[in-house]
Amino acid sequence: MLSRLLKSPKPISSLRRLSLTTQKNVIFKSFAKAVPTPSGSFAQYMMKQMWKHYLRDPQKTAIVNVASPSQKMTYGDIYLQSLSVASFLHQNDFRHGSVAAVVLPNCCQYVPIIMGIGLTGGITTPASPIYTEAELTTQFNDSQAKIVFCLDLFLDATLEAVEKSPSVKKVVVLRAFPDSIALPENPMVIDYLDVKKVIPETDHSMIEINEERDMFILPYSSGTTGAPKGVMLTHKNLSTTVVNFDHAMAHDVFGDFDPPYDGFNESQLIFMPFYHIFGFGSLMGALNLGATIATMPKLDLELYCKTVQDYKIRAAMVVPPVMVAFAKHSCVDEYDMSSLEILVSGAAPLGKETIDMVKKRLPNLKHVFQGWGMTEVCMIATIPSLKNPTKPDSVGRLMPGFEMRIVDPSTGKSCNKNEIGEIWLRGKQIMLGYLNRPQSTAECLDDEGWLHTGDIGYADDTHQVFIVDRMKExxxxxxxxxxxxxxxxxxxxxxxxxxxxxxxxxxxxxxxxxxxxxxxxxxxxxxxxxxxxxxxxxxxxxxxxxxxxxxxxxxxxxxxxxxxxxxxxx
Missing domain, CATH: 3.30.300.30 (ANL, C-terminal domain)
Incomplete structure (x- = not known):
């Protein structure tokens, strides 16, 4: 259908108007029922989950850095270290609504740091560790970050940014290696090794959270179509996304695994940066299930393939560049990747041609799916389903809790099925708005709660969603x-x-x-x-x-x- 529409002798704008006179507001809804979501603090919920996983298997590895396998943590390690981080923050006047910037590559400590921040009622604003001093300065000042967590390898750029960021009071430094160089003698700089030693002393369960209004995380959009903006995501956004995502993946995407899919006994490979919503959401979903998470500081394709082999990865979330590498890179043939049964690609459109090439390279693959989402919807809005098979170029159907309209951008009127327009979304996963940018918020989030995504696509007769491209592109x-x-x-x-x-x-x-x-x-x-x-x-x-x-x-x-x-x- 997509190719027929795009190759039509008429402009797309003409195609979109075919049935506008007969359709007023065509609203697509998810066929799946939403899973009950926990109330209150998302951090408190996740801590309960991790404690449960620890009691089930105290020795189970929760997360491991496959680039340096000695760096790993159990669920018990994460739980206790999260409490230490929270108490350290409380001792440093970090309170409900305070912001901490986390400028780290993927690492095991990422988890207790963000959980510790969340336990205080604080907000995590994640940033790329390879940001320049200017980029960090912009984010620190816009978010009014009070404390910064960073890696010693990137300390110089961080401190340069801190000098221009009056809100920052402390910089907590993690060491890339045990024998790393000594930290500078600066009263603002604290060694994370000392943070880990803090004895938990505050009952963080007494902190009241307004789940609908209080932010848990403040990621900054990538800026592919403009300057980065702080996306305000609440505790409710996260809890709704995580429990529904895990349920949908287990029942709809991994439904024909043999032996059956069991999140607790699975290993998940997450290479996407935790500071990006795709990586962060995947991390939270894996922790919620109690999986063993294999991660790496940056994508290394050979290490990725080796990890699939060593950890017997059965399903993986990927992005198009990895799919292209699977299709064309020689190292794919050097490792046993026969355990890999399902790939789910997101973050950017993926062509059927690339999917076909990957299937030829990895013959044990049962399915290659696509999902679709964005930071503003707290990671993911559509997901494939084995129960209702999706077409190769589809990104699946709506996740539970979402409503969707396809709208002609030139008239603002609804499009019918199989008509191309801008995708609008509404649901409990939608952001509060952009921090300090009321005009930008008003431009994409209307009074009825519809998020104007800027993505062009359509829905077919079976409510499968197809993404054509970004409207601005x-x-x-x-x-x-x-x-x-x-x-x-x-x-x-x-x-x-x-x-x-x-x-x-x-x-x-x-x-x-x-x-x-x-x-x-x-x-x-x-x-x-x-x-x-x-x-x-x-x-x-x-x-x-x-x-x-x-x-x-x-x-x-x-x-x-x-x-x-x-x-x-x-």
């Missing part, structure tokens, strides 16, 4: 709209193209035309690529903007193509 060629993701998916089938990104560039006659930035994996010319695409698409989708060869496609940590970077260098 569609290339407008003579009135026709060309989704970059469609051309990228096609070009990745070329044996000599390793990676690709497509943007629109100005054209006096047509408005915009597509240009491809290509990473080669063999000897290929611009003309060969242009002819390859021209032979497979409608005339208005041809690469009339040309082909540019580059060494690497710029991407966010979540795998989204940073098209703004390409537009700046075109």
């Amino acid at each position: 569609l290339i407008k060629v003579s009135g026709y709209q060309v989704p970059p993701a469609e051309l990228e998916s096609l070009m990745l089938t070329h044996p000599k193209i390793k990676d690709v990104a497509v943007i629109g560039i100005p054209n006096e006659r047509k408005g915009e035309v597509p240009r491809a930035f290509v990473v080669k994996s063999g000897d290929v010319t611009e003309q060969e690529i242009e002819e390859f695409v021209a032979s497979k698409v409608a005339p208005y989708k041809k690469l009339r903007g040309g082909v540019v060869f580059i060494d690497e496609i710029p991407k966010s940590p979540a795998g989204k193509i940073l098209r703004r970077v390409l537009k700046e260098q075109k």
Whole structure:
């Protein structure tokens, strides 16, 4: 259906208006019932879950850094260390509503730090450890962070940012290695080893939490389409997402595992950054189930494949760059990945062609699914289902608790099934808004609670959702709209193209035309690529903007193509 709509001789805007006169407000709802969610503090709920896991198996590994396997923690370790972090924070005048910035790569200590912050009624604002001093300064000041947790390897940039951030009172430093260099003699700097020694002394269960209004986490959006903004996510947002996500994955996605899926006895491989909502949500979901979490500070494909082999990973959450690597990288053949039965890809659109290539490389795969979400919906909004099979290019159906409208952006009227428009969402997982940005909040979150996602897509007759592209990224060629993701998916089938990104560039006659930035994996010319695409698409989708060869496609940590970077260098 998608290819037929996009190759129609009429512009998409015309297609969208076909039935507007007969449809007023077409609202799609989830077929699945929502799971009862815990009330009150999300941190308190998670602490109870982890204590339960500890009692079930005191020796069970909760999380391990596979890049340095001696770094691991049990659920009991996490529980006790979380209480120490919370007491340390309380001793340093960190209270309900205070903000702590966590500037760390994936590591075992990430969990007790965010739990300790949450137990005080405080808010975690996660940031990338490779942020520059300017980027950290912006986030520290915008969030009014009071305490910063960082790694010693990135301490210099952190302290430079702290000097320009009056709200920050303490910097807690984690050591990358036991024999790391001595910390600077600075009254603001505290060794995390000392934090771990704090004896818990405060009853944090007495702290009152307004689950609907109090923030648990304040992630900053990636900025792929603009400046990063603090996304206010509440305790209710997190609890609703985590329990429904875990239930849906266990019953709908992993339903045909043999032996049956058991979260407590599974190992989950999470490489996505914990400071990104995809990684953070996956981490919380795995902790809720009591799984053993294998993580790594940054993506290393060879280590990833080895971990699948060593931990017998049966299902994995991935992003498109990993799928492309599975399809094309030689190291996939060097490890036994036969345990892998299901892959679920998110964060950016994934073409059917890439899925087919991955299935050929990993013949034991039963399913490759796609999900869809964003920071503003607390990770995920749609999910696939084995009970109601999804089409390869679908991102599944709505998660429990969500409502959806497809809206013509030019008229504001609802679209019917199979008509393309902007996706709007409503539900208990939707953010409060953007911190300190009432205008930006009003632009995407209306008075009726609908989040205007900026993603273009449609729902078919069975309520499966299909994502076409970001509204701001569609290339407008003579009135026709060309989704970059469609051309990228096609070009990745070329044996000599390793990676690709497509943007629109100005054209006096047509408005915009597509240009491809290509990473080669063999000897290929611009003309060969242009002819390859021209032979497979409608005339208005041809690469009339040309082909540019580059060494690497710029991407966010979540795998989204940073098209703004390409537009700046075109």
